[in-house]
Amino acid sequence: MTRDNQRQDEPDSLLSDGEGKARPLSFFFGTRHQPCPYLDGRMEAKVVTDLSGHHAQAIHDELSLAGFRRSHNLTYKPACLGCDACVPVRIPVARFEPSRSQRRIWRRNADLAVQVTPARATLEHYALFDRYQQARHAGGGMASMSFADFSAMVEESPVDTRLVEARDNDGELVAVSLTDWLRDGFSGVYKFFAPELAACSLGTFLVLWHIDHARRKGLDHVYLGYWIGACGKMNYKTRFAPLEALLQGRWRDLDAQTRAAHGQPASTKGTDTP
DSSP states (O other): OOOOOOOSSSSSTBBSOOOOOOOOOOOOOOOOOEEHHEEEEEEEEEEEEEOOOOOOHHHHHHHHTOEEEEEEEEEEEOOOOOOOEEEEEEEEEOOOOOOHHHHHHHTTTTTOEEEESOOOOOOHHHHHHHHHHHHSSTTSGGGGGOOHHHOOOOOOOOOOEEEEEOOOTTTEEEEEEEEEESSSSSEEEEEEEEEGGGGGGHHHHHHHHHHHHHHHHHHOEEEEEETTOOOOGGGGGGGGSOOOEEEEEEEEEOOHHHHTTOOOOOOOOOOOOO
16 A cells, blocks of 8 residues: 655664664653543543654654554553543544445535645634634633644644645635644544534534545544543544444454443434534
């Protein structure tokens, strides 16, 4: 399979620099427990490592396969005592089949102009981000982010990170995805869109665009972060089928039995991608 953006100068292993020379492993550390932002009454902790350095991209690529996510210059994975609710999930591009609803969403947004740009924050991006936060997540931690905070989220990345912008026929910005380009696919860091266009399901459209773009580029996966079955804002991801989950150290299809065991209700209709 051809991957037109595969980096030929990157090592194939975290233990080697590609020329047979050993290099140091990353240092991992654990965070303190604090209240979980997704499930009431639970505490969360993470295992974290710094991505800075010459091998940041290769480390990020491999840790993504192990279920890690990136934020700024760090990559992390939940490590909560007595809780396994956060499950890494990804879409296997070659096997993905859009549902009837997803096909309608794709057609409904066919007139949007989508462009991939460098990860540089602008006031236009921030205005849309702030509107989205106040409408969808008012009172949350991100709702009070300043432009400087937003710029740091977008621009502080030691890896190949880009913005995917969607604009309407008038050139107005209506949806944005902050996305990491990986060796085997794409990893969506954060998405936001015009809240007044909820009927257009722009969050779902952004995921479908990444699937389509990965397929065109010969890439294998679109990483959706963590699925949390008992959290309404996070369980929408099972609507993209088939969906692979990292369970007990192995990527495999997320089946109905596993979804039920993690507390996902039988139906998640009506909830667009956050």
